[in-house]
Amino acid sequence: SAVISQKPSRDICQRGTSLTIQCQVDSQVTMMFWYRQQPGQSLTLIATANQGSEATYESGFVIDKFPISRPNLTFSTLTVSNMSPEDSSIYLCSGGHATNEKLFFGSGTQLSVL
């Protein structure tokens, strides 16, 4: 298994500002992903965080809005840029040890944008 820690756990931000969310895994993982979960809804994949290279974004998500870093096998960051109230959501980091295996999730970052 893998224990995934995210911070901050929650934040309230002003419109137009940016927030960087950190994700730390207690063991090296091959795969890391960032998901968004809007209130009462399912999880939507934002991007795959690739070590040492640019993240791979899903349809509807772009690097300018959600820049992602992954400098090593245990750490990643997601930045939500130029925030608007529509960005209010829970952002979840996940990791897995191998392709086509289970993913483990952090507790998420609850973001509210005023």
Added chain:
Amino acid sequence: GESVGLHLPTLSVQEGDNSIINCAYSNSASDYFIWYKQESGKGPQFIIDIRSNMDKRQGQRVTVLLNKTVKHLSLQIAATQPGDSAVYFCAENKGWTSGSRLTFGEGTQLTVNP
């Protein structure tokens, strides 16, 4: 588009009864399925998984059934307890070429009445 969906958004059961949560998927290429439990304020927690070369897999109080003919997945919880109250998601992995990217269903809110 291809998606993983659920038959019922809510399920209410009496403590001690068995629960069955259903999930339909549409991608015949999917070869790996996972059930997650998400409690309020927490990230998804892995419950059980099954690969497409299996029809059934059992864990502690939980059983997952896979019917590839009708593209149907179910989670059975035996002797349901109040602590089982949560949202349950099925997730689909479309194969190793998808890089372990999981697609999540809509979720079923399970409520266990004492």
